[in-house]
Structure formats: structure tokens, C-alpha cells
Amino acid sequence: xxxxxxxxxxxxxxxxxxxxxxxxxxxxxxxxxxxxxxxxxxxxxxxxxxxxxxxxxxxxxxxxxxxxxxxxxxxxxxxxxxxxxxxxxxxxxxxxxxxxxxxxxxxxxxxxx
Amino acid sequence: xxxxxxxxxxxxxxxxxxxxxxxxxxxxxxxxxxxxxxxxxxxxxxxxxxxxxxxxxxxxxxxxxxxxxxxxxxxxxxxxxxxxxxxxxxxxxxxxxxxxxxxxxxxxxxxxxxxxxxxxxxxxxxxxxxxxxxxxxxxxxxxxxxxxxxxxxxxxxxxxxxxxxxxxxxxxxxxxxxxxxxxxxxxxxxxxxxxxxxxxxxxxxxxxxxxxxxxxxxxxxxxxxxxxxxxxxxxxxxxxxxxxxxxxxxxxxxxxxxxxxxxxxxxxxxxxxxxxxxxxxxxxxxxxxxxxxxxxx
Numbered sequence: 001x002x003x004x005x006x007x008x009x010x011x012x013x014x015x016x017x018x019x020x021x022x023x024x025x026x027x028x029x030x031x032x033x034x035x036x037x038x039x040x041x042x043x044x045x046x047x048x049x050x051x052x053x054x055x056x057x058x059x060x061x062x063x064x065x066x067x068x069x070x071x072x073x074x075x076x077x078x079x080x081x082x083x084x085x086x087x088x089x090x091x092x093x094x095x096x097x098x099x100x101x102x103x104x105x106x107x108x109x110x111x112x113x
Numbered sequence: 114x115x116x117x118x119x120x121x122x123x124x125x126x127x128x129x130x131x132x133x134x135x136x137x138x139x140x141x142x143x144x145x146x147x148x149x150x151x152x153x154x155x156x157x158x159x160x161x162x163x164x165x166x167x168x169x170x171x172x173x174x175x176x177x178x179x180x181x182x183x184x185x186x187x188x189x190x191x192x193x194x195x196x197x198x199x200x201x202x203x204x205x206x207x208x209x210x211x212x213x214x215x216x217x218x219x220x221x222x223x224x225x226x227x228x229x230x231x232x233x234x235x236x237x238x239x240x241x242x243x244x245x246x247x248x249x250x251x252x253x254x255x256x257x258x259x260x261x262x263x264x265x266x267x268x269x270x271x272x273x274x275x276x277x278x279x280x281x282x283x284x285x286x287x288x289x290x291x292x293x294x295x296x297x298x299x300x301x302x303x304x305x306x307x308x309x310x311x312x313x314x315x316x317x318x319x320x321x322x323x324x325x326x327x328x329x330x331x332x333x334x335x336x337x338x339x340x341x342x343x344x345x346x347x348x349x350x351x352x353x354x355x356x357x358x359x360x361x362x363x364x365x366x367x368x369x370x371x372x373x374x375x376x377x378x379x380x381x382x383x384x385x386x387x388x389x390x391x392x393x394x395x396x397x398x399x400x401x402x403x404x405x406x407x408x409x410x
Contacts, residue, residue: 068166070149071245073202075166089202094246097149101369 157376181399185219
């Protein structure tokens with residue numbers, strides 16, 4: 001492999017890594033949600049726009065749940081009586097719905113302003 | 114014995130009854146209570162902008178069949194056995210193997226053939242460039258898909274074929290959780306080395322528009338139209354013909370982790386440069402069908 005080819009490969013890998021990972025340079029806003037009795041508490045949480053978010057989901061129920069959101073594009077299985085940590089990219093203002101994939105009725109929303 | 118017309122009429126009536134039943138079910142449900150839907154597969158041959166959820170993995174079997182040439186009998190299919198995963202919230206990666214079937218008899222310029230074969234491999238990188246929010250209904254994904262084939266897609270002959278599909282997948286949420294429009298813009302250059310030592314360069318260029326209505330929380334129906342141009346050069350300089358294809362689409366989510374999509378396209382207009390016949394059946398087919406099953410895990 002020539003030096004030029006190696007440099008191009010390295011540049012492509014760096015570009016992909018930058019595209020792939022949510023911005024780590026900024027301090028993440030931390031948000032806590034508790035899942036209890038088959039419901040999210042609170043059911044609506046707020047976060048600042050254009051800043052990465054760390055979402056801590058504490059499952060207080062005696063059975064596992066799966067935190068999922070199509071618009072946030074994340075999913076995380078959280079075992080009974082434990083906590084899951086989800087890193088979310090910096091978001092534009094809007095309402096992002098989430099739910100428990102195992103429980104049709106458990107819904108919530110992240111409002112980004 | 115029922116005639117072909119009577120059979121088609123009966124099928125149309127069944128389809129209409131199915132749609133009527135589905136639309137009735139849709140009226141009974143409240144769309145605002147539905148979960149958001151992944152748009153990637155709801156438009157048939159047109160691909161939506163969805164890239165899945167971070168950490169999600171999926172195995173799919175995606176089969177495209179092509180039927181009908183100017184004369185004789187022509188039926189061919191290519192099936193992707195595909196693994197998809199989403200390593201970040203902006204990128205999706207797919208790769209897999211290809212299998213093909215060819216049943217050709219009495220078609221001008223093609224050898225008769227009846228074969229099933231392993232036909233190659235592919236990979237795809239998708240990057241979500243514009244993401245949908247509650248304030249912005251548009252989402253756009255850029256994708257590149259290099260493919261290597263050992264079997265020619267059209268003739269089924271042994272070749273070495275290298276293709277690079279580049280595509281823009283865009284979709285608009287017209288009615289929240291209910292009505293979606295999809296658009297694709299495609300450029301697909303390829304080079305084929307035949308067993309006789311010939312080198313053939315060609316390219317496809319075109320686009321599509323699709324409209325899909327979610328008639329129940331787990332069922333989406335719609336229609337799409339494709340316009341495709343064919344060139345005997347990668348640089349789009351030697352135009353050889355074009356075609357318009359239209360048809361219905363269907364998406365069904367069986368469980369939260371399993372779904373299928375189906376589509377049928379018929380060529381309704383086409384032309385071959387230098388050949389004053391209707392339709393372009395040299396570079397495209399009379400009909401094509403898509404059937405895809407996916408399992409997420």
C-alpha cells in the first residue's frame with residue numbers, strides 16, 4: 001500500500017469516526033427517568049437543544065423493560081431493578097417520543113428546546 | 114373454466130375488498146396513539162430515509178424478481194441475504210451474499226438457461242444527512258452500495274461484474290404518523306468483464322416518487338413510480354433507452370421485531386434508442402416484484 005493510499009484510508013476512517021459518534025467535545029446534559037409500575041416518571045422530560053444528552057433510565061420494576069425511540073434512534077434493554085445509560089447526539093428543538101418496547105401503554109417524550 | 118380476464122377481475126375485487134376492510138380498520142383506530150414508524154421499507158422499491166436504532170441488528174431476506182422480455186419466457190430473481198446493523202445514531206451498515214435464479218427460454222439475444230446460483234456479495238453504507246424532527250418533516254439519507262457479481266443479472270451468464278450504487282433516499286411526513294412521501298435519486302455505474310474477455314461499461318440513472326398511507330398501526334399501503342435511464346457508459350454519455358414503472362406497495366409489521374414488505378412494478382412506458390417499439394424490454398423488464406422479510410434482534 002502506497003503512502004498516499006494509507007493517508008487517504010486514514011482520512012476516510014477519521015471522517016467516518018467523526019460522522020459516526022455524537023459530539024463528545026461538549027458536556028452532556030444529564031436527564032433521569034424512572035420506570036415504575038409500567039410507566040415513565042416523569043412522562044415528559046426537557047433538554048437543551050444542540051447539546052449531547054445522557055439519559056439515565058432507572059427500571060424500578062421487577063421485570064425487564066426496553067427503552068426505545070425511533071426519533072432518538074436508540075434502544076436499550078434495562079434489567080429489573082437496574083439502570084441503563086443512553087448517550088444521545090446533540091438534538092434540534094422538537095418533541096422526541098419514547099416508549100417501552102415490551103409495554104404498549106408506557107409512553108413518554110423528550111422535549112428539546 | 115375461468116378466463117384470464119375473470120381471474121384478474123376476481124383478484125382485483127379481492128384486493129379492493131381487502132383495502133376497504135383495512136381502511137375501515139384504520140378509521141376505527143386513532144393514529145395519534147400509534148408509535149412512530151421506521152420509513153426505510155414502507156415505499157416498496159423506493160427506499161426511505163430510516164437507518165434503524167443505534168445498536169439494532171437485523172437479518173433480512175430481500176428478493177427481487179424480474180419477468181418478461183420482448184419474446185419467449187423470461188423470469189429471473191436476485192435475493193440478498195443481508196445483515197444490517199446501526200453502530201451509531203447517524204450511520205447504518207449492511208452486507209451480505211447474493212443468490213440468483215434464471216429461467217430463460219426463447220428470448221432474443223439471450224441464451225436459454227435454467228439455473229440457481231450463488232451470485233456475489235455486497236455491502237452498503239448509509240448516512241443520515243438530514244433528520245426528521247417534530248418541526249421538520251423531511252429526512253434525507255445518502256447511501257453507497259458496492260456489489261460484486263459472478264453471475265450477470267440479466268442473462269445469468271458467468272461474468273465478473275462490479276457495480277457501485279449511489280442513492281439519495283428522502284422522505285416527507287405529510288400527516289403525522291399517517292401519510293408519507295418518499296423520493297429516491299439513483300446513479301448506478303457498473304463494469305462487466307465477460308468470459309470472452311470483453312469489457313462492458315454501463316450505468317443506470319433515475320429517480321422515484323412514492324406515497325404511503327398507514328392504514329393501521331402495523332400496515333402501510335401505497336404506490337410508487339420510477340423513471341430509469343440506461344447508458345452504455347459510466348459517465349452518462351451513451352444513452353440507450355429509458356422506462357417508467359409504476360405499481361403498488363405493502364408493508365406489514367407482524368411483531369415489534371419482525372416485518373415484511375412487498376411491491377410490484379409494471380413498465381407502462383419505455384423506449385429503446387434506434388428501435389421503434391413500445392416499452393424498453395432490452396435493458397429493463399416488463400414487471401418486477403419485491404418481497405422482503407426482516408427480523409430484528
